[in-house]
Amino acid sequence: MSDLEERGEIAQKREATVKQLLRRAAKRTRPSQAFSIVLHGQETGANREFAPDRDSDAMLWFLIALPVFMVAHAICVKIGAI
Helix, strand or coil: CCHHHHHHHHHHHHHHHHHHHHHHHHHCCCCCCCCCCCCCCCCCCHHHHHCHHHCHHHHHHHHHHHHHHHHHHHHHHHHCCC
16 A cells, blocks of 8 residues: 555544544534523612612712822822822
């Protein structure tokens, strides 16, 4: 046998093996999806970001953090850090 014939046989064996593996993989069934037990509208819901009580703390944090930032910025400007 020549080297070319051996390569051809090896390629055919590999091709047959790959086809067999693909057939086996196609026959396998996928597990069914697990359904969520969490009901709609709970805390983990996607619409939580639009809840009316979500913004109440944000305004408080803004009113506290803004003056603190402004004082820190003024101090940094005064000492020449900025």
